[in-house]
Amino acid sequence: xxxxxxxxxxxxxxxxxxxxxxxxxxxxxxxxxxxxxxxxxxxxxxxxxxxxxxxxxxxxxxxxxxxxxxxxxxxxxxxxxxxxxxxxxxxxxxxxxxxxxxxxxxxxxxxxxxxxxxxxxxxxxxxxxxxxxxxxxxxxxxxxxxxxxxxxxxxxxxxxxxxxxxxxxxxxxxxxxxxxxxxxxxxxxxxxxxxxxxxxxxxxxxxxxxxxxxxxxxxxxxxxxxxxxxxxxxxxxxxx
Amino acid sequence: xxxxxxxxxxxxxxxxxxxxxxxxxxxxxxxxxxxxxxxxxxxxxxxxxxxxxxxxxxxxxxxxxxxxxxxxxxxxxxxxxxxxxxxxxxxxxxxxxxxxxxxxxxxxxxxxxxxxxxxxxxxxxxxxxxxxxxxxxxxxxxxxxxxxxxxxxxxxxxxxxxxxxxxxxxxxxxxxxxxxxxxxxxxxxxxxxxx
Ligand SMILES: Nc1ncnc2c1ncn2[C@@H]1O[C@H](COP(=O)(O)OP(=O)(O)O)[C@@H](O)[C@H]1O
Ligand SMILES: [Mg+2]
Numbered sequence: 346x347x348x349x350x351x352x353x354x355x356x357x358x359x360x361x362x363x364x365x366x367x368x369x370x371x372x373x374x375x376x377x378x379x380x381x382x383x384x385x386x387x388x389x390x391x392x393x394x395x396x397x398x399x400x401x402x403x404x405x406x407x408x409x410x411x412x413x414x415x416x417x418x419x420x421x422x423x424x425x426x427x428x429x430x431x432x433x434x435x436x437x438x439x440x441x442x443x444x445x446x447x448x449x450x451x452x453x454x455x456x457x458x459x460x461x462x463x464x465x466x467x468x469x470x471x472x473x474x475x476x477x478x479x480x481x482x483x484x485x486x487x488x489x490x491x492x493x494x495x496x497x498x499x500x501x502x503x504x505x506x507x508x509x510x511x512x513x514x515x516x517x518x519x520x521x522x523x524x525x526x527x528x529x530x531x532x533x534x535x536x537x538x539x540x541x542x543x544x545x546x547x548x549x550x551x552x553x554x555x556x557x558x559x560x561x562x563x564x565x566x567x568x569x570x571x572x573x574x575x576x577x578x579x580x581x582x583x584x585x
Numbered sequence: 586x587x588x589x590x591x592x593x594x595x596x597x598x599x600x601x602x603x604x605x606x607x608x609x610x611x612x613x614x615x616x617x618x619x620x621x622x623x624x625x626x627x628x629x630x631x632x633x634x635x636x637x638x639x640x641x642x643x644x645x646x647x648x649x650x651x652x653x654x655x656x657x658x659x660x661x662x663x664x665x666x667x668x669x670x671x672x673x674x675x676x677x678x679x680x681x682x683x684x685x686x687x688x689x690x691x692x693x694x695x696x697x698x699x700x701x702x703x704x705x706x707x708x709x710x711x712x713x714x715x716x717x718x719x720x721x722x723x724x725x726x727x728x729x730x731x732x733x734x735x736x737x738x739x740x741x742x743x744x745x746x747x748x749x750x751x752x753x754x755x756x757x758x759x760x761x762x763x764x765x766x767x768x769x770x771x772x773x774x775x776x777x778x779x780x
Contacts, residue, residue, distance in 0.1 A: 384707070386750060521732075532718065548742040549735055552710035553718070559700065567700050569708045 346413060348509055348540030349375040349398055354407035356393050356563075367393040369563040370407070375542060377508075380535040382551035383544040385560030391544035392513055394560065398542060399432050399511045400424055412508055430458050433502030435512035441486040441494055441501075447473060448482040451501045460505070472500035475530060492519045499527055503534045510534055510541035516550055528553040588620065588628050593654060593662045596638055600653040603629060613726050637661055680741065684748055696749060703745045710738045 356368040367390045375381050385391050396402040397409060400416045409416045414427055433454075434440075441450050451469035456462060473482050476496040486494055495516070502510055510531060516524030528543075532553050535541040543554060551557045557569040588610070595601060595609050607625045611618070629652060632638045637658035640650050654662070680702060687698040717731045 386746060529718070546746070548707055548710055548739050549714075551707060552714040552735070554711070557704075557707050557711065559704070567704055569704055569711060 346377075347374050347410070348377045348379070348412060348538075349373070349542065350408075350410040351394075351398060352408045352410075354394075354397060354404045354409065356390070356397060356402070357405045366563050368397070368404070371563070371565055373398075373558065373565065375509075375540045377538050377540050378536045379556065380532055380541040380543065380554045382554035382557045383542060383560055384546060384548065384551050384557055385544075386546060389560045390563040391546075391560055393563075395511050395513050395542065395544050399434055399509075400428060401434075426458075429454055430506070431508045433504070433507040433510045435498050435502045435510070435515045441497060443486055446483050446485055447478060447489070447493075447497045447500075450486070450497055451504050454501065455505045458505070468504055469500070472504040473497070476500050476526070492523055495519060496523070496527065499530060503530065507534075508538055508540065510539065512541070512543045514545050514547070514550075515543060516547075521549070524550065587665070588624060589632060590662060590665045592625070592628055592632065593637060593658055593665075596652055596654040597659060597662060600651045602649075602651050606652075614730060632658070680744075684745075688752070695752060699745050699749050703742055706738045706741045706745070710735055710742075713738075 351371050351373040354368055354371045354373075355366065358365045358367055371390075371394060373381070373383075373394075383391055383394060393402070397404050398411075400409060400411065403417075411427060411431060414423070416424065416427070419427065442453070445453065448466060448469045451472055452460075452462075452465035455465035455468060460468070470479070470482060473479055476499060478493065478496055478500065481489060481493055481497070486497070489497065496519075499512075499515060502512065512531060515531065516527045519527060528550055531541055531543065543550065545551055558565055559567040591610055591614075592606055595606055595613075601609070603625050604622060606629075607620050607622050610620050610625075629638065633640060633652070636655060638652045638654050640652050642650060683702070684695065684699060687693050687695040713731050713734050717728055717735075720727050720731075
């Protein structure tokens with residue numbers, strides 16, 4: 346069973362002459378343990394693909410399946426539960442709640458899902474610690490730097506029993522070293538039953554993925570073949 | 586990469602033998618630049634001839650011979666460390682030429698050519714990132730070497746992205762269908778790219 350399947354997914358915004366095809370007949374399968382990056386220029390449909398994969402928006406055409414669940418056949422309540430329980434989102438604007446501390450922001454999805462307060466808080470602290478934010482647990486979002494807010498958002502996305510991590514330009518506000526720490530964590534999280542999709546225009550971010558898919562005008566036009574392994578690099582001509 | 590100055594740097598820490606120098610060179614560059622022992626001995630002979638290092642015996646260069654840096658050698662190393670490398674762009678970048686030629690060759694979709702090179706660069710970046718990911722936290726030299734490769738390849742991808750967008754804006758590459766008009770791309774020098 347794949348972690349995520351998009352079959353013939355199209356998305357049209359607007360009507361008549363103002364119609365925009367954001368996605369055109371996209372087929373994409375992500376296996377458990379796999380991290381896929383979707384690269385493309387601005388306006389190519391990356392964010393649309395991610396919100397549809399995360400069942401935050403409905404496709405105009407086609408089918409999305411997360412794990413065993415064909416999203417279109419779920420009730421409203423089932424869909425909400427899927428989003429809360431199985432999917433971790435990292436969006437460009439972070440979406441942290443201003444009235445909650447870092448730890449509360451991270452533990453909230455678990456508590457909404459019925460995990461006891463103390464256990465949820467412990468899980469949140471572990472996730473924050475892995476991102477080097479242990480000493481920021483009690484701070485509110487407006488007491489954090491942009492980069493710290495971003496890492497709290499990542500911690501919230503990976504906490505608990507998520508099966509699908511979806512990230513939209515997850516290291517946009519971070520310098521290279523912190524961006525790398527974020528991708529390392531996303532990469533580590535995507536193993537076993539957990540899969541991930543990162544959309545980005547940044548090749549350095551994308552290069553953390555097992556597979557890079559190229560999007561252009563809403564279509565998947567190409568993808569990288571799986572890495573050949575480091576030997577091919579070390580045999581390269583040193584005087585290059 | 587100057588083997589000559591790398592050896593001077595290693596000798597500035599204290600006297601060393603040839604084989605030891607080779608092993609340390611490879612370790613410090615994250616084993617990304619393999620060096621054969623013949624290369625090490627030839628370089629050591631030249632450094633000694635130029636008075637930048639010295640050895641004890643009169644023997645042939647070999648495993649038993651130990652070298653140390655001279656005052657001139659230390660000065661040479663210091664000068665080298667502070668001399669900027671040649672960062673000016675090569676006059677003709679092969680990738681730039683290929684894209685410029687692709688615009689003019691009938692029956693060739695320039696955006697396909699661009700995508701082929703983009704995919705290749707990203708695949709290389711994936712391989713380097715994998716090496717970095719598997720490296721231990723103490724392998725600092727390796728991480729630095731890989732970062733440099735990643736930034737170089739990243740700039741190639743960004744140039745390709747920019748070329749793609751510029752060609753599209755110029756109407757050379759329509760959103761769908763074959764290219765229509767092929768405007769003069771202008772002289773090679775007008776395109777700036779660094780590798
Ligand atoms: N809510 C919307 N209403 C109308 N058009 C939209 C909407 N969201 C996205 N689009 C259009 O769909 C296309 C793809 O957008 P998007 O998925 O945001 O691309 P990307 O994330 O790659 O920049 C763009 O042309 C954009 O203008
Ligand atoms: Mg976007």
